[in-house]
Amino acid sequence: MTKIAEVRRFYARLLALQAGAQDPRLEKAFATVPREAFLGPGPWTIVAGFKHPVETPSADPVYIYQNNLVALDHAKGINNGEPLLHAMWMARAAPRPGEHVVHVGAGTGYYSAILSKLVAPGGSVSAYELEADLAKRARENLAGFDNVTVIHADAVQAELPAADIVYVCAGVVAPPASWLQALKPGGRLVFPWRPSEAIGLAVMVTRLDKGFACDPFMRSWFIPCVGASHSDAATKAPTRAEAEHSRSLVLTAKKAPDKTATAIFGDVWFSSRSLTANGRPN
Template sequence: MRSEANLEQIRAYYADLVTAATGDPAVRKAFATVPRERFLGPGPWKVFVWADGQYVTTPSDDPVFIYQNVLIGLKPEEGVNNGDPSLHARMLSALNLSPGETVLHLGCGTGYYTALIAELVGEDGSVLAIDIDPGLAELARTNLSPWQHVTVDCRSATDGALPAADAIYVNAGTNMVVRHWVEALNPGGRLLFPLLGDSGWGANLLVTNTGPGYAARFVNRAAFIACVGAQSAEDGHVLDKAFRSGGWDTVCSLHLDTPPDDTCWVAGQGWWLSTAAMH
């Protein structure tokens, strides 16, 4: 069994590895602090291999095997994983969380990235973690018990209003803009969610409530498990076509309930993304 000092050294290296592209010391510190193994269940663990969609089992329950930039299967038979650490590092850095903020984490799984959020907002902040899967939500509740400013709720994040928040972090893919996620944002609040086509590929969209409207930009390309209740066959087809055509990195704003103009990059049902900045 590894000593705690040795594990701290391993976590520090892992944090350097997965946050290198962000240059964000707060995100790096969070990755170096939170024990990933606490959220994965007993080892050996199943590591997802992108090349063929299969899983490779670690040789033992030595935590060194999970302190790499790899996805770990939580429910491999359903494709539910503890996601790509470097992807989440970039997303959390883009969300730009501050101490004392109120954050909603939708699709929290077993709580690993919720714990990172809790570290970033500190004890003066608050985090509500939501997952629709009762088993995952119960594990998250247990795993997150040391972070007393975190609450876990088992429910759908797409049914009904959400409490007001400074930031909303979504870890399940949609092919539509969920209206009440946007409406839950405080002034200056940020929503980061995977906007995907029917293919399951798309990009993480960061929406900011500027007061007069919503600034928006894509942070990075991504693939996520589908968010139950946030799927539109019509919008998914349109998004696939838009992502194939390119230009996603030119998006600057989100518009609701207005007709698209000639700056439109893609239009869904009741929403559209523009290449023009908010004024």
Template structure:
């Protein structure tokens, strides 16, 4: 197929994703229209997954839709739903010149889109725990000079300062280093899955009085590799608690009090807003 045909598919796809995600930032549509999704996928035939139904296809048009595409079905690793990522990106609002930490970069597709959103002069630090995926991401992102790929976990390590921490793996609790990495006004978005499986997306913003939390859409992500066994919990949240969360604290900065709705080794969630 001539390059013009691929470009047409991407433009139509980007318009569809922008509409489904109801995005406000037109740069996101442009980024989805620019990055070739097929570059970040295994060779065809591809397995596309929509509404839980998997279908094999070699048609390029089929991957330019709001579908998951399998990266490794045995491990449950997919190139995630585009409209969900577009909505997340619109929420955290990466801006030109900012630094993004991408946790769970996979083979790099959404890393590439984030990289476009922080240009010019921005940078993305991409972490991928699975060594084979990190190697693929390194190859796939070779043309993106503003991206650094780390074949390592982003848990339990000091991270560079960042304006956005974008987490693509379900966690029982955020790592305290993700919070410490945030610049003033910095945003962290991640899938909170305290009971495994589905859970709310949390948007954390670093403010003068602490880290505010906003609960967004419910999502289901594969668990962050190599982390859950290192996290213990002294109080698990109920479903009602999930909706009550208004802030998150690093325990070395502030001990849990009567407002606590979930308490972990290094962080805890509160029903009070920062400064209350």
């Protein structure tokens, strides 16, 4: 009988290879954090094809070490997330030891735990979760992770602490200005951008000296983020081509939208203008 630790190591190896991860710590983090500890008792519900629920044959955790969605609250559409997607996001954001991560939409804490491994030693994770039941479960699940603090709060309305990475697990039509302002110099914001029903992109924003560089790097679909998912807030909604060619974000309070605007949402707007490494227009 294959030991679950061996299954977990193989799962982690596949994720790291498929994500193109350059940091070997990513594979180690996925290999050492038990996914089953964050799912509740099995058998578990696998969400196949993003719609059809399939129950695992038993509570043997071998069934959840695949690149699949495991339901946390199937009625609300809340799941544990696709491991490969998160491996790809984390490889892109490249958390480093000593950094502080703000995790928005932490669920029951599995990816908060992975992130905590990547910022150790010396780093920390502030895990925000709006759903009271999920926040309670996350707090229990992460009790042994000394560098993680679970916060039951609305991260859209809250004043976020200064962060090296803001890692968002709920779809937004645009990131609140407060998320951008929370980034330290060189800080990265990774979020699912859902400016319309037909467009879903994963975007990484990097705070440079003179602005926020924007990189839509893959397609991605998440459940909506409460308080930041109403497309009627758009002054200008993007086409798919405009969304994919957005290269910087601008705070409306700093500069009014100009002819390079690809999307405009209240406090922030997206631009096709690229920024150089020092944040100046290219």
